[in-house]
Amino acid sequence: MIDAVGKRAVDAALELNVFQFLGTDPREVSELALQCGVSVRGLKPLLSLLAALELLEESSGRFRLLDTTADFLKNWPVMRSSLTDAPDWQELPTVVRTGKPARDPIEGEKDGGDFFSGVVSTLFGFHLPLAKNFAAQLPPVRRVLDLGAGSAVWSLALAKEKPEVRVVAVDHGKVLEEMTTSFVEEYGVTEQYELRPGSYHEVDLEEAHYDLVYLGHVVHSEGWDASRTLLARCLQALKPGGLVGIAEWIAAEPRSADYHACLFDLNMLMFTEDGLVFNASELERLVTEAGFSDPEWVEGPGKYPVLQARR
Incomplete structure (x- = not known):
């Protein structure tokens, strides 16, 4: 079962065209980031999480689509409607693009503990x-x-x-x-x-x-x-x-x-x-x-x- 953050991760990947630019041949993170117009820092953990959800395959730091990914994405609109949401993660696509938090970071200068x-x-x-x-x-x-x-x-x-x-x-x-x-x-x-x-x-x-x-x-x-x-x-x-x-x-x-x-x-x-x-x-x-x-x-x-x- 995909949790609330996993739901946001799939949505972000769709918005950023990650699945569209990935194929069945393994791709470097830096190459894919350039195509998607996002940061390497933002894309790398997103891809790893998607691979942990068994939507991608990770090998030696490179990623590719699985044969089952297309069917999953076809069913995603129906599936996501039954999943819980994570309101704090709405800005995930922006954060992946920039590689920086969208609000004051925890443990930053303004946090003070x-x-x-x-x-x-x-x-x-x-x-x-x-x-x-x-x-x-x-x-x-x-x-x-x-x-x-x-x-x-x-x-x-x-x-x-x-x-x-x-x-x-x-x-x-x-x-x-x-x-x-x-x-x-x-x-x-x-x-x-x-x-x-x-x-x-x-x-x-x-x-x-x-x-x-x-x-x-x-x-x-x-x-x-x-x-x-x-x-x-x-x-x-x-x-x-x-x-x-x-x-x-x-x-x-x-x-x-x-x-x-x-x-x-x-x-x-x-x-x-x-x-x-x-x-x-x-x-x-x-x-x-x-x-x-x-x-x-x-x-x-x-x-x-x-x-x-x-x-």
Whole structure:
């Protein structure tokens, strides 16, 4: 069954003539984007989602129509009438054309933490089992930096079990006041935390000071360039031999093999300036290019493992 966003994706592809320009021979995204008059950034996640819906075939980053696509499109007007809608996604065709969100992006300069202060509570229980699993396999650490802390679920899992750990949690003031504080108090570790308000791109950080830096579901909203800058900050803040832990959605290879990761990737297109869902090799490339070594994936109870790398 196609969900509300899937419905919008099919409608957008029809409006942008994606199906018309695709054939049964595999096509490069850049070539198709030129023909459709849209951005590569916008078209790539749209195609992956359509492939995850089994309307296209994806192979080595190239796409083609399936033999069944024509029949599906013939029946689409009747089918779509029974599907739920996603009003927030009406501007998807425009966003695919431009590659930029049609309204102020979440986590942009004007957001100030408004969006995430409303969702971190829900995400806490979802991430806690994996955070505990990751904390249990860490070597001894004392000084921890939690960037984009949110509920501080990643560092809390460690601080609760290790009273000697001291954490600096960085996030927008609104998030720290409305969310982080309540979780830290609930877990009884207030004395172990310093809450440092500000942007993790700009707030002052000590150099060569920390044993561990957490990036818990941060880089997907940053994109390539800002993630490189952020990882450079992490490297500078870590002691030699210190670790960075990156928890993320991980795109499958091919991307269309994981519908929910494709859906989240399309969310990043729709609601962030440069965000995307990286695949495992892309994340490893990010950390090694930033100067980290020994990238290692730590499996746990969640769907996606945590990437660990060393300064």
